[in-house]
Amino acid sequence: MVTIDGDALGNLEAVSDAVLAMSGHLEVREVLRRITASARCLLGAEYAALGVPDDHGGFAQFVVDGVSDEQWKAIGPLPRQHGVLATMLHEFTPTRLADVRRAPAFEGWPDAHPELKDFLGMPILDGEEILGAIFLANKAGGFTDHDERLLRILAAHASIALGNARLYERSRELTLAGERARIAHDLHDAVSQKLFSLRLTAKAAATLLDRDPQRAKAELAEVARLAAEAADELRAVVVELRPAALDEDGLVATLASQVQVLDRAHSATVRFDEDGGVRTLPPAQEAAVLRIAQEALHNALRHARPTRVEVTLRGTSTRGARLTVRDDGRGFDPDSVRRAGRHLGLVSMHDRAQTVGGRLTLDSAPGRGTVVELEVPGA
CATH class of the missing domain: 3.30.565.10 (Histidine kinase-like ATPase, C-terminal domain)
Structure with a gap:
């Protein structure tokens, strides 16, 4: 029989809470934010960040926790993939430093950037692909082997949560593309045809106005009918364009x-x-x-x-x-x-x-x- 001491049970509960927090969302940005906050809380760090690289030497997304909005604005543009960050995004192993400022790859930071010392970075892996990296800094007493193991577990679950969020967003994109195509088809088949008929009927009415006022009057009545039908068709299409507030209502x-x-x-x-x-x-x-x-x-x-x-x-x-x-x-x-x-x-x-x-x-x-x-x- 396996027994679990109080500290181990507490760690399991903390990891479980962190996993549940980041798995309860499907939007990529919110998942990244939850992962970052969960990592910082789990390991007791002062600062946390998570970067998802793009293909141009920058970051497609970069979220932080422990930094106020005012501080973040003062820091300036998103960081580039250089220095310690670049190292983290090209290695499959964690990086743990007693003082990040003494690292050979350290290249400094903007004036408004908080002062960082002890550092722990963990790649988020999907097989042979690095999806991103979690960065933690400034923990009282420094980061330990135990911290590294906890963050590795969290990063493994973060990979699953991030992958699911990306699939969800891709599915939404495909659904929206299909809806746009259907609505475009509806507009072409219904509204545009009615408008074409309306234009021809209006031209006929204009031609008949002087020589046959009664027929012109009948044609104008047809114009009014076609315009009303076109308005109904357009309203129906617009109603379907409105997003369904399923989440809220x-x-x-x-x-x-x-x-x-x-x-x-x-x-x-x-x-x-x-x-x-x-x-x-x-x-x-x-x-x-x-x-x-x-x-x-x-x-x-x-x-x-x-x-x-x-x-x-x-x-x-x-x-x-x-x-x-x-x-x-x-x-x-x-x-x-x-x-x-x-x-x-x-x-x-x-x-x-x-x-x-x-x-x-x-x-x-x-x-x-x-x-x-x-x-x-x-x-």
Whole structure:
């Protein structure tokens, strides 16, 4: 049986707290900040910094802890990769110095820079790649072998947290690129075509104004109708451009807010109802539910000519959620739509559902509206 003394247990708890602090965030900048603060707190240093190098002799990102905003501004531009920093970014082993100012590679620092003495630097490694380095300075009594071991453990977890954050941000970039492409397609297919028709109709009205005022009046009425439709289309696209405040407001409030906006922007009545039993879902599930609801609403309001669209959200026995989007519009034959190569976003909705382990069903027929239902599991 292995026993753990009080000091060792305290160290484990401190490392655990540091790992949890930096693993609870997905934005790269926040992860870097958490790693730096956790390292400083864990080892009891006065100052801490973390640098992520770029490919041009500088730093893509550089964060500090223990330095006030006023001090940081007075120090000036970000440091370059030189001196001890450069050494740290090209070596796979830690650097521990009793006095950094006596190091052969030391090249000084700006006047406003705090005075550093004892120093511990640890590379953050991902296999054979150095992702960055953690720098600690000024610990009472100096840094020890024990400190170095703790920082090595922390750096290993920092590599995982930083890698996950980079993947998350890359995923967001790809998602945003896809959304931009879809919105551009919508603008081209809907708004630009309506504007083109509006321009031609306006020209026809101008030509008829003198010789056939009655026809010119009819053409101007058509101009007004086309302009109103174009405005509705543009409002729908703008609504989808608004970022979903899932982190701040949660799924229920965000979905309710978007339904209210659509209700004001369209002639159809759009309503939202939830039973109060929807638990907080994992972020990926919440995003999928919101995006599929948006796509289903978009299809109903643009293509179905409904008088009423109902969105309901219910909790499930699996701690998940069930979304239903129902309209009383003209409906369609899903098989005919697929054979004609017109997907109405059905493929993207199915893909989103499958990605989070959900199940999507669609029920529609000409003359009897459409029902889109999505069920996603909980945590």
